[in-house]
Amino acid sequence: MAEVKAKVPRKKASKRQKKDWFAGYVLIAPVTIGLLVFYIWPFIQNFWFSFNDVNKFNMSTFVGLANYKEMLGDKEVWRTFGNTLKYVVITVPLGLFLSILLAALLNAKIKGKSIYRTLYFLPSVTMSAAVAMVWKWMYNEQMGILNSALKAVGGKGHNWMTDPHTALFGIMVVGLWMTVGYNMIILLAGMQGISKSYYEAAAIDGAGAVTQFFKITIPMLTPTVFFVMITSIISGFQVFDTVYMMVGKANPAYESTQTVVMLFYRQAFDYGHKGYAAAISILIFLAIMLVTVIQMIGQKKWVNYD
Template identity: 80%
Template sequence: MAQKSAVAARAPKKKASSWQKRDWVAAYIFIAPVTLGLLVFYIWPFFQNIWFSFNDVNKFNMSTFVGLENYIKLFSDKEVWKAFGNSLKYVVITVPAGLFLSIFIAALMNAKIRGKSIYRTLYFLPSVTMSAAVAMVWKWIYNEQMGILNTAIKAAGGSGHAWLTSPSTALYCIMLVGLWMTVGYNMIILLAGMQGISVTYYEAAALDGAGPIQQFFKITIPMLTPTIFFVLITSIISGFQVFDTIYMMIGKTNPAYDDTQTVVMLFYRQAFDYGYKGYAAAISLFIFIVIMIVTVIQLIGQKKWVNYD
């Protein structure tokens, strides 16, 4: 065996034929647009952003190197930590609630009920609707004077509430909109994972006397673990990056602006309202590092969970 391997190692490699070379050229041509797009719109801006974070960049993109000054300012800026607290609160509340609702609805859609395709479409529609349109509709629903919500409360004998201008309720109202938009998308992913589980597991469990609830917790949830982790990671990332719904629903003159401002909103405000692009770049890298740390912790937790089972 050792002699054969030695002979194989000394054997000259076959040259690629003309047809193989043509295939390679065609493959490179096909991937060139995507590769160029990644380089121009993702990779180059990412490294440029890192460079900007160590500079004082004015509105004309003229940069002056300042070293770690932006990062020192970031960690001592109370507004950054206030915004980060709002982002963290959004993630801590919406991610578990959204995951629970998505699994629950996916389990219902996986059962034998009439009109499943209609229900799936209805649940999935909010996730493919433009965020700006969704935000404007919900903004009118929450309107203090003419909103449907306050109108219904007053018709029932209650008193209306300033849902989007009250610091105590504004962020929670936005969380509800976020859940309404994302639950359907996550439900489709989890439903696909459930339908990939072999029916033989459930048949064997039914023969052993396991009921639907036992089958769900002993078969569905363990077998769905990789899909659950995928949904969990993507939900946390999107939760930290929430911007559009808050930007559309909460104006700069809103009394609850500071209590709903997330880190991404602060980044936008520093970059485009104030023109502090270097400081905004440092904030964006701070968000990136936080998301990467959370993702790595989740991946380590997933490996331990799988190994434990």
């Protein structure tokens, strides 16, 4: 016969435990409320709006999947999505390479490391609008410092931000300039967390600096690299402020630089098509989620935390 297990009576929580629980709930309450009010509820509301025709006065009419059907057949949506994808595909690998390179250089024994770290990190804490305006002036056709430098050495100036073939690449340079320093700090922290005993053992075996970098630093830094890659892809899909400040509607390069988040903004606030804009935002969310899931699967495959 099966043994009957006796039920163990649950112990009542003591006053001290209840006080600890209450203190814990009080401490997490601000963050929890903030997430609910500013993230979770707006997302639910936005998801509902994507199934409605919402006018400028927030009066909604349920239209089902009409917004999604229109979006799937809208060439402008896929053109802007293509621009965004091009931005991500180019800036994320290049930015990751530059960040790792700078982190490795600043992790070495050189003079003035703290000064270099500060200089590289400053762009990431500077207001995006200010950065965009400065770079817009640098790209200026008439008096921009870039064209002035080219003319000084006998070259010809170029219409950097009005040429559809170069405008998006100009924005990529600005994006890299703003994010490389931040990612460098994260990667540098990851490098400094690697035990020096690995390098000492490799040096005893005769491994040089390059071999140590590829055989020790990169494998041990993989979790940090995955984190930086995921956050960079997410921010790349959400690029908006630099494009908005540097390229206007009257710019000939407007179509070649417009991102999907820019299209969302235009539809929601310029044209008042909030339901359609909500459907576009859901597309952005699904794209980011898909890429993140793929990244997480790859992380579990290549990284062993045990």
